Amino acid sequence: MKKKFNFFLLPLSFSILFLSSCGSKKQEVPQSLAVSNNLMTVSGVVLRLQTLDNVVRSSGTILASESVNLAVETSGRIEKIYFKEGAHVKKNELLVTINDDDLQAQLKKTEFQIQIAIEQEHRQKQLFETKDIISQQDYDISVNTVNTLKADRENLIALIRKKEIRAPFDGIVGLRYVSEGSYVSQATHIASIQKIDPLKVDFAIPEKYADQVSVGDLVQFRTNETKQHFTGTVYAIEPKIDPNTRTLQLRALCENKSEKIFPGSYVQIELRLQQITNALMIPTQAIIPVLKGHTVFVEKNGVVVSVPVKIGIRNASEVQIIEGLSAGDTIITTGLMRLRPGMPVNVTVK
Numbered sequence: 001m002k003k004k005f006n007f008f009l010l011p012l013s014f015s016i017l018f019l020s021s022c023g024s025k026k027q028e029v030p031q032s033l034a035v036s037n038n039l040m041t042v043s044g045v046v047l048r049l050q051t052l053d054n055v056v057r058s059s060g061t062i063l064a065s066e067s068v069n070l071a072v073e074t075s076g077r078i079e080k081i082y083f084k085e086g087a088h089v090k091k092n093e094l095l096v097t098i099n100d101d102d103l104q105a106q107l108k109k110t111e112f113q114i115q116i117a118i119e120q121e122h123r124q125k126q127l128f129e130t131k132d133i134i135s136q137q138d139y140d141i142s143v144n145t146v147n148t149l150k151a152d153r154e155n156l157i158a159l160i161r162k163k164e165i166r167a168p169f170d171g172i173v174g175l176r177y178v179s180e181g182s183y184v185s186q187a188t189h190i191a192s193i194q195k196i197d198p199l200k201v202d203f204a205i206p207e208k209y210a211d212q213v214s215v216g217d218l219v220q221f222r223t224n225e226t227k228q229h230f231t232g233t234v235y236a237i238e239p240k241i242d243p244n245t246r247t248l249q250l251r252a253l254c255e256n257k258s259e260k261i262f263p264g265s266y267v268q269i270e271l272r273l274q275q276i277t278n279a280l281m282i283p284t285q286a287i288i289p290v291l292k293g294h295t296v297f298v299e300k301n302g303v304v305v306s307v308p309v310k311i312g313i314r315n316a317s318e319v320q321i322i323e324g325l326s327a328g329d330t331i332i333t334t335g336l337m338r339l340r341p342g343m344p345v346n347v348t349v350k
Contacts, residue, residue, distance in 0.1 A: 042335040044299060044347040045283065049327050052279035052320060054212070054313060055270050060203030060221065062265040065253070066169050066195035072098055073162040075185040078178060085175050089167040089193065096165040096190060103163065107156040114149045121146050171195040194263055197256045201232055203269045204247035208312075212273045213237065219252040221267040230254050230261065234271070280325055281318040286333045287311065296325070297332040297339050299347045304332065306341045 076098035083095045124142040127133045167173075176191040178184060201221060205213065217234045232254030241248055250271075254261075288295045290308075298305045309324030325331070330347055332339065339345065 039344055039346045040335060040338065041346045041348060042332050042339070044330050044332045044334075044349050045286075046349055047280050047282065047321075047325055047327050047329045047331060049278045050281060052276040052281065052313065054273040054276055055315070056205050056209055056213075056273060056313075058203045058205055058269040058271065060201050060267050060269045062261055062263050062267060063200040063202055064171075064194040064196050064263040065198050065200050066171060067192065067263065068168055069192045070095065070165055070190040071186055071188060072096075072165065072184050072190070073186065074098070074159070076100070076163060076183070078180050078182050078184060081176065081178075081180050083173045083176070083191070085173060085191070087173055089171060089173055091167055091169050093167045094164060095167055095173070098163040098165075098184070100160050100163040103156055103160045107153065107160065110149060110153045110156060114146065114153060117142070117146045117149050165190070167193060169193070169195055196259055196261070196263060199232075199254050199256045199261060199263070201252040201254055201267065201269070202249070203252075203271075204242070204245065204249050205271060207241045207246050207248055209273065210241065210248045213248070213250065213271065218272045219254075220270045220272070221254075223261065223265050223267050225265075226260065228260070230256075276313075276320075279313075280321040280327065282321055282325075282331050283333050284314070284317055284319050286331050286336075287319055288336060296321075297336060297341075298325070299330040299332055299345060302344055302346075304339050304341055304343045304345050 078096060079099045080097045081095070082093075082097075083089060089095065121139075121142040124134060124139045128136070128139040171193040172195075174192040174194065178188065178190050182188075184190065201219065213234065215234055215237065219232045219234060220229055221232070222229045232252040234250055235253045236251040238249035282296065286296050287309075288297070293308060294311055295306050295308050298307050307324050310322045312320035312322045314320070330349065332345070332347060333350075
């Protein structure tokens with residue numbers, strides 16, 4: 001009976017030992033395996049210095065290089081219109097005349113008076129120099145009469161010129177709004193003249209580029225309607241920042257020999273500033289906006305580190321980093337909402 005009891009007890013002991021051994025293996029997990037299971041895999045990029053085309057994009061408005069509304073200086077009736085609507089005119093070309101019959105009559109009268117006064121002055125001069133019949137005062141009066149009449153003549157000529165409208169520069173005359181025989185005053189809009197070759201382009205850029213732009217910088221622009229690209233150069237910069245928009249106003253000049261662009265058009269601007277040869281660029285999605293600026297997540301020694309940065313130029317897919325990072329840093333670009341500083345992470349570099 002004793003041997004029989006031991007025979008059954010031995011398998012039972014082995015069973016208990018086996019079950020106990022299995023239970024202990026399930027509870028004791030290697031520490032390295034636990035950390036591995038908690039690692040989060042994300043994507044990242046390694047920063048490298050690169051060349052950046054410093055292009056500022058904006059919107060602008062086309063202006064005529066010269067523009068004026070034709071109007072009279074003195075009221076009167078239009079006697080003759082010499083221009084054709086939409087035609088090219090040259091500087092000083094006569095465009096409109098206002099009736100000046102009264103001034104012409106006064107001018108003719110003054111011419112006669114001048115002629116008589118000159119003859120009188122000659123006689124007075126002879127009497128004064130040779131015969132000493134008249135005094136110096138009498139002779140001076142005759143000379144003054146001639147000079148006064150000549151001044152009156154110049155004044156009348158100036159008034160007659162105000163009855164004419166001449167082209168102040170080479171350009172194109174627009175539509176006219178009066179007819180011959182119309183009575184016009186200074187408030188009457190007769191027509192306009194536009195000089196559209198070259199053209200001016202007005203636009204503004206953010207104030208952070210104020211120290212980078214200069215006269216002579218290249219400007220490219222296009223209109224939404226024509227899709228054609230045009231090139232110009234910056235020739236004037238407003239010497240102050242607009243306090244309302246925090247922008248700097250610029251003006252460029254562009255050739256328009258084909259006359260395919262007209263003043264008033266809305267254009268999209270690309271201003272090319274000096275090229276940056278050592279720029280640090282990161283993907284736009286890596287930037288995290290915070291209360292006082294921007295931060296990025298950087299992988300250092302296998303853990304996540306939050307680094308505040310100062311950003312610069314933006315393009316379609318990347319942002320320039322001015323401060324906070326250096327070449328060789330590994331920037332995390334995915335899983336940003338789930339990351340926390342100090343978290344272990346596995347970065348797949350693209």
